[in-house]
Ligand SMILES: [Zn+2]
């Protein structure tokens with residue numbers, strides 16, 4: 001997480017503005033259909049992949065003379081071969097080249113991709129694919145329509161919600177993150193990778209509700225009062241109270257403030273419990289510098305009705321965030337209760353607690369709140385706007401047709 005130094009706010013603002021203008025130009029330069037370049041299988045380092053056309057028709061361009069046409073059902077195998085690529089299609093003898101570009105010919109082209117030797121790795125993508133040998137691995141770059149990418153990320157990261165307003169909420173969040181970090185891999189040949197370093201993308205979404213949610217919020221992002229893209233943090237369940245970003249990441253944002261959330265309290269991850277023996281808890285605290293020697297375990301009792309920053313027993317204190325990470329707890333929002341020989345950590349929520357609470361947002365959507373209302377509830381003082389209009393022409397923001405419906 002980035003911290004914001006007060007003195008550098010102006011510089012940061014200018015550099016953000018520049019970044020946004022670059023994004024804007026990137027979008028405009030693709031003539032109508034905005035695209036994103038995603039590195040695929042970025043945490044698997046594949047050496048060889050099998051591609052199979054599932055819809056439309058692809059042209060395999062190896063920049064070495066003849067182009068091959070590959071139709072539906074035909075596999076293409078691409079393997080790293082020294083510092084080059086070996087390409088094999090069903091009808092060709094195969095050839096060696098520096099890079100390969102699979103370009104869709106019909107405008108509705110898709111393919112499956114799996115790592116050779118790993119049957120369970122098959123995923124489905126749309127758009128084009130570029131492939132390069134790179135430092136002992138294959139660099140696979142999918143050039144994909146932005147809204148299809150958004151739907152894929154919502155599918156992978158959105159949890160098990162069902163409601164379209166919830167998915168629209170998540171789509172706007174995912175899009176905001178994408179544009180904020182559009183140049184995260186600027187020195188590479190792509191915009192984003194497909195794992196948690198950027199946003200998880202496991203290929204196309206075949207969920208029609210999710211796909212509609214992405215299309216119906218097309219281009220919409222969340223901006224703060226300076227018209228810059230917000231850090232659209234989210235987590236699974238806040239346990240009834242979100243936490244300001246400054247308390248978790250040292251970077252305070254006016255839109256990432258504590259919000260009391262009545263909506264997530266009966267959801268799946270609303271509560272949790274961890275049981276330790278009094279001995280284990282005592283040993284754990286001693287390792288952290290605790291030196292109390294009471295034989296009464298009730299000295300360990302600690303109540304957290306509203307979120308606190310430190311656990312305390314007597315004069316000893318320890319940050320709850322540290323305890324969460326050391327004991328791998330679902331959240332830092334827990335009370336400590338001694339019961340016989342046991343210490344019960346009774347917790348609320350799941351995740352860091354900053355920004356939008358997914359299970360709360362799902363419950364709000366079920367109750368009939370719109371995605372605009374859900375976003376306004378969790379992110380303080382933000383606006384939802386089209387990225388192009390809001391940033392490049394801040395003085396001339398047209399009415400958004402989907403706003404306030
Ligand atoms: Zn990344």
Ligand SMILES: [Zn+2]
Pocket residue numbers: 237238239240241261263264265357359360
């Ligand atoms: Zn919540």
